[in-house]
Amino acid sequence: MHPLKKAAATLTALTSIMVINFTPVASADTAGILNDCDPVNYADKDSSSYVNISVDQAVYRYGPYEKCREKGGLQREDGWKIDYHCFVVNSSGNKWTYARFIPPGTLPIEMGWIYGGNLPSGGSVQKC
Numbered sequence: 001m002h003p004l005k006k007a008a009a010t011l012t013a014l015t016s017i018m019v020i021n022f023t024p025v026a027s028a029d030t031a032g033i034l035n036d037c038d039p040v041n042y043a044d045k046d047s048s049s050y051v052n053i054s055v056d057q058a059v060y061r062y063g064p065y066e067k068c069r070e071k072g073g074l075q076r077e078d079g080w081k082i083d084y085h086c087f088v089v090n091s092s093g094n095k096w097t098y099a100r101f102i103p104p105g106t107l108p109i110e111m112g113w114i115y116g117g118n119l120p121s122g123g124s125v126q127k128c
Contacts, residue, residue: 037063041111042086042098045126050081054120060112064088064096071112079104084124097123
């Protein structure tokens with residue numbers, strides 16, 4: 001057999017083995033979390049003034065669900081400013097606001113989701 005044909009046949013066989021043995025990493029239990037918590041950026045549709053959280057402390061997350069991984073935490077006394085961008089109501093019926101979190105001092109600005117119950121008036125009034 002010609003060396004190029006032999007190499008092509010070997011490559012085809014290896015590819016078939018790789019396809020047959022491929023198993024997805026996400027299970028049925030984690031598939032929803034991966035989709036619901038994928039980071040997505042939304043435009044700033046809400047022109048309201050900056051606010052602070054309405055509770056003593058709260059977390060912001062990668063997605064609009066409590067099951068989504070925490071991105072950071074806020075404490076009212078630290079003076080964080082929150083710039084609402086928009087909101088969604090998740091499949092559990094809870095309102096979450098996508099926002100820009102502006103820390104005091106020189107810490108970096110973050111983007112993420114925060115539960116409406118932690119915000120004045122329930123968060124943003126503009127739908128994402």
